[in-house]
Amino acid sequence: MLQQFFILCSGADKKLLEGCSDGEQTKFAGIGATVFFTAVMAFIAAAYALFTVFDSVYPAIAFGLVWGLLIFNLDRFIVSTIRKRDSFWSEFLQATPRIALAVIIAIVISKPLEIKIFQKEINTVLLKxxxxxxxxxxxxxxxxxxxxxxxxxxxxxxxxxxxxxxxxxxxxxxxxxxxxxxxxxxxxxxxxxxxxxxxxxxxxxxxxxxxxxxxxxxxxxxxxxxxxxxxxxxxxxxxxxxxxxxxxxxGLMARINALDKLPRLPSLFIMLLFLAIETSPIIAKLLSPKGEYDFKQEDAEMAIKTNLQQNNYQRDLLRKTDAGIYDNVYAEIAEDRELHNYKKKKAIELLELQADSFSVKQKGVM
Structure with missing residues (x-):
């Protein structure tokens, strides 16, 4: 039950993963657990940060819950959209924007928790x-x-x-x-x-x-x-x-400024810890070799891509065939003298009606 929940957190395709080995499922369960606990830390950090602003528990918990869900969704999206390729550098290039986003999220999450961890030292600075x-x-x-x-x-x-x-x-x-x-x-x-x-x-x-x-x-x-x-x-x-x-x-800004006046090394270590936690799912996917799940996912994507190419090719042939048929049909119609004479007759009638109408209008003006 818990493993299935963490697999859901990892963003993996459950149907593809069901037929994979236990080791492959465990790998994705570990990635999902990292995503989940990162969201929990984001919830705690945001709730504490808002508590220092509003001095009220309920708004802080409500905003912290929203922020935790947002981070959970972002991390799940980041991990699930990384595809294994044959070249490590192409994979790294693909993951670069996601790593940058993970760094930003790690900094945002770590700062309120640093404020809480160094609360006594910050209170001393604020007192002075x-x-x-x-x-x-x-x-x-x-x-x-x-x-x-x-x-x-x-x-x-x-x-x-x-x-x-x-x-x-x-x-x-x-x-x-x-x-x-x-x-x-x-x-x-x-x-x-x-x-x-x-x-x-x-x-x-x-x-x-x-x-x-x-x-x-x-x-x-x-x-x-x-x-x-x-x-x-x-x-x-x-x-x-x-x-x-x-x-x-x-308030929050005063505590952040007070934190900046403390020695930076402990704060740096805490930020690096959260950075490692936040980027660990991405790094794990980059460093791990192609697994059974990746091959199945690639096979399913290639099947859809091949089917799409076949459908496009058939539509193109159908369009060309229909165009050729209609060209021949209208060419034969153009050679039909009976239809030609009928259209000529109708055109003469239309011109006579236009001439009569114009004549009536001119007489009315005069």
Missing amino acids: EKNAMALNNKKEVANYFKSDLDKNKASTDSLKSAIAKKEKEVNTLYETYIAEAEGTKGTFKLGKGPVFKEKIAKHNLALQELDTLRKNNLAKIADNEKKATALQADLDKKVTETQPIIDGFD
Whole structure:
């Protein structure tokens, strides 16, 4: 039962193969098994590749099944259409396009499985890339808000600087009128004289200005701090909104690019393995000598070809014979005077009718 299924997979003619030896049937069963298991690997590879794209099992299985059947049909067609010839090079030339197609199929099948086999290494590469992308994203978002944050900080620093400058001025006036009272500076007279009163009045005025400035600037500083907090919140929100995009950077193309960044030798070996599996049925047919099945197939094709040539030859003879007969028949008819006179009579009648009709039309115009 299993052997018959694999023979069906090989694309061989079951009626021709039934009369062949067990060894010949085993050979084609092996070729069919290779075709079948290649299709199974194609199904697994395509299903995994689509799973990385859709993150859903059912669409991945459905597409993988379609892809596996397509590869199965292609491989079966490739193997079944190769004919054994007397020259190896003519066989190789015949199989060249099919080998090229097998190479393409092997590469397509192997790539998703390579991604699955090297999944841990690929995840490490993707993690590094995601971290780098996250840092770059934070820098770009920070640069986007940098001008507003810098303006807000400069305004706050300016307000604080104005308060500090006024405080320094008030402290200086305070030291001046204290020194005047102590007689250590100014008039160098101990006591609270007119100069002292003038200096303390300046201090008190500056102190009032300081209180007013401090009140106004502190209110502005509080507003700037609110703006800075809001800007920082917008910055953090922007980073948070874009982070899922970075976290989702693990699709099929990203994994293929990550695979290319790994050492190529292991990946090359896996691809060569699938290439050997995919081309093995073709290589087996090329290297194997003509078997009983091949001779029977060639005999059946030659019988059909000979029968076709005979039919074509008979049709050509029939056509030539019929043409000769009709030539003789019409030659004899041409010599018949009775038929000649009858046709002449009818032609004269037709000309008379045409002349009468033309005459009537001309009279109507006049």
